[in-house]
Amino acid sequence: MITAHNLWKHYGDHTVLERINVTVDEGEFITLVGASGCGKTTFLKLLLGVESISRGSLTLSGEPIASEPGPDRGIVFQQYSVFPHMSVLENVVAAIGFRQPGLTGFLFGQPKKDAEELSLSLISKVGLQAAAHKYPHELSGGMRQRLAIAQALMAKPKILLLDEPFGALDPGIRADMHTLVLDLWRENNLTVFMVTHDLKEGFHLGTRLWVFDKPRIDPHAPEAYGATITYDLSTSRNTDVAFSETSP
Amino acid sequence: MKRLINLTPAPAMKWLLGLLPFAVLLLLYVVTSDARLAENAADKLLPSFGSMQEAMTRMAFEPSKRSGDYLFWTDTASSLRRLGAGVAIAAVLGLIIGIATGALPMLSAVFSPLLTVTSLIPCLALLPVLFIVLGLGELSKVVLIAIGITPFIARDIQRRTREIPVEQLIKAQTLGANSAQIICRVLLPQLMPKLINAVRLSLGAGWLFLIAAEAIASTDGLGYRIFLVRRYLSMDVILPYVAWITLLAFVFDYLLRRISKRLYPWELAE
Ligand SMILES: Nc1ncnc2c1ncn2[C@@H]1O[C@H](COP(=O)(O)OP(=O)(O)O)[C@@H](O)[C@H]1O
Numbered sequence: 300m301i302t303a304h305n306l307w308k309h310y311g312d313h314t315v316l317e318r319i320n321v322t323v324d325e326g327e328f329i330t331l332v333g334a335s336g337c338g339k340t341t342f343l344k345l346l347l348g349v350e351s352i353s354r355g356s357l358t359l360s361g362e363p364i365a366s367e368p369g370p371d372r373g374i375v376f377q378q379y380s381v382f383p384h385m386s387v388l389e390n391v392v393a394a395i396g397f398r399q400p401g402l403t404g405f406l407f408g409q410p411k412k413d414a415e416e417l418s419l420s421l422i423s424k425v426g427l428q429a430a431a432h433k434y435p436h437e438l439s440g441g442m443r444q445r446l447a448i449a450q451a452l453m454a455k456p457k458i459l460l461l462d463e464p465f466g467a468l469d470p471g472i473r474a475d476m477h478t479l480v481l482d483l484w485r486e487n488n489l490t491v492f493m494v495t496h497d498l499k500e501g502f503h504l505g506t507r508l509w510v511f512d513k514p515r516i517d518p519h520a521p522e523a524y525g526a527t528i529t530y531d532l533s534t535s536r537n538t539d540v541a542f543s544e545t546s547p
Numbered sequence: 548m549k550r551l552i553n554l555t556p557a558p559a560m561k562w563l564l565g566l567l568p569f570a571v572l573l574l575l576y577v578v579t580s581d582a583r584l585a586e587n588a589a590d591k592l593l594p595s596f597g598s599m600q601e602a603m604t605r606m607a608f609e610p611s612k613r614s615g616d617y618l619f620w621t622d623t624a625s626s627l628r629r630l631g632a633g634v635a636i637a638a639v640l641g642l643i644i645g646i647a648t649g650a651l652p653m654l655s656a657v658f659s660p661l662l663t664v665t666s667l668i669p670c671l672a673l674l675p676v677l678f679i680v681l682g683l684g685e686l687s688k689v690v691l692i693a694i695g696i697t698p699f700i701a702r703d704i705q706r707r708t709r710e711i712p713v714e715q716l717i718k719a720q721t722l723g724a725n726s727a728q729i730i731c732r733v734l735l736p737q738l739m740p741k742l743i744n745a746v747r748l749s750l751g752a753g754w755l756f757l758i759a760a761e762a763i764a765s766t767d768g769l770g771y772r773i774f775l776v777r778r779y780l781s782m783d784v785i786l787p788y789v790a791w792i793t794l795l796a797f798v799f800d801y802l803l804r805r806i807s808k809r810l811y812p813w814e815l816a817e
Pocket residue numbers: 310313315333334335336337338339340341342
């Protein structure tokens with residue numbers, strides 16, 4: 300489904316990613332770990348189309364990835380993922396309105412009622428029914444991330460990108476979020492890419508875990524070489540434990 | 548004894564402390580005014596509160612002998628009409644220019660340099676041009692206020708637009724929103740409280756332009772009156788007029804702040 304072939308990404312002289320060769324099938328749950336600043340977010344940005352690749356190719360179903368974000372690829376950031384001026388319900392309904400053509404994406408009459416009903420059922424599914432009319436600033440961090448996930452799913456993406464979505468949450472809340480994400484992943488047939496700095500979380504959630512690291516380091520020019528996927532592991536939830544080192 | 552930086556007044560105390568300088572200034576005025584009047588009962592420089600009240604009763608509650616108008620109120624109405632029209636035009640233009648150049652890089656490339664240059668023009672120097680081109684009527688005064696504060700509002704809104712986290716714009720795009728939807732639904736609502744704030748900050752400049760324009764060419768208005776009675780050294784009219792303008796400015800600022808809080812409860816909550 301997604302194929303990277305000899306992919307490089309530079310910012311000026313700074314090589315962030317180099318020689319990435321991977322193929323991802325539909326329905327995989329990929330977790331990305333690696334040192335801070337090694338290019339995990341950059342990789343998600345390439346998939347989103349916010350940044351463009353410098354060399355090589357990155358294709359989705361055989362086509363080069365679109366150069367701007369679109370509804371086939373959803374995203375949840377660590378923060379700022381929801382619209383602060385909309386209530387929980389409005390945030391999710393907006394995701395339906397934005398799929399319609401038109402200047403404002405506002406819905407009226409029956410379509411609006413249908414959209415609210417659909418949104419409320421999803422809001423209940425992520426456990427926010429009691430907060431449907433609250434604004435994001437009235438929610439806890441965990442509730443905000445549930446909202447961000449619900450909103451992203453409303454656009455019915457094939458691919459869901461999560462950039463350290465639970466990084467700011469308490470460990471207790473995280474366990475609930477893990478269950479939620481796994482449920483939604485199975486039900487919606489999603490392909491998930493999730494960045495995490497918690498290796499345990501990566502093993503627990505992913506069907507496949509990628510470790511980003513720099514295989515070459517020039518001590519005099521630390522930015523000369525980029526990171527690549529040094530380990531590509533199938534986790535235990537995937538039949539049996541496979542351990543393979545990708546050839547860069 | 549706590550450190551000075553940790554000493555905070557209790558709420559009631561804070562009010563009293565805030566009122567103290569006003570009381571001192573008022574007292575100072577009364578004392579000096581009395582002293583001067585005792586020396587020379589015809590002194591016009593620091594009129595007593597009694598004579599100010601007398602003058603204002605004449606201005607506000609007795610029809611003018613010449614026109615039959617209640618001058619204080621017609622002055623106020625004329626000035627507020629000009630200020631309101633000028634500020635409203637500036638707010639609308641500033642919002643449109645600010646969002647367009649803040650959200651659309653192509654438009655920004657075309658208009659940002661122009662905006663920077665126009666915001667540097669000292670507007671009062673343009674006043675003669677406006678009088679020549681637009682005549683001495685209402686239009687030139689309203690236009691002066693509008694062009695005086697539009698660049699400020701536009702630049703503020705432009706900056707605020709760019710401050711909206713890029714994550715929100717990306718998110719909207721992943722939900723399928725087009726550019727118009729992003730501007731209408733993501734940017735515009737979040738910029739409305741910023742616009743109110745920008746208007747609050749620009750009202751001071753608005754008053755300045757209003758009074759300047761009225762002083763130079765007008766037949767009524769608060770600024771006109773102050774400059775007219777200056778010829779007779781009528782401090783008993785000038786001082787209450789200045790106090791009235793200050794009060795109006797304070798009330799507008801307060802109202803705008805309240806409106807913003809009421810309409811946009813999510814603002815400043817981040
Ligand atoms: N727009 C940019 N311009 C220049 N350098 C960037 C830019 N975005 C990211 N980088 C650099 O790329 C490297 C990888 O960043 P990032 O992908 O955010 O790392 P992380 O793995 O922590 O998510 C960092 O060293 C960062 O400084």
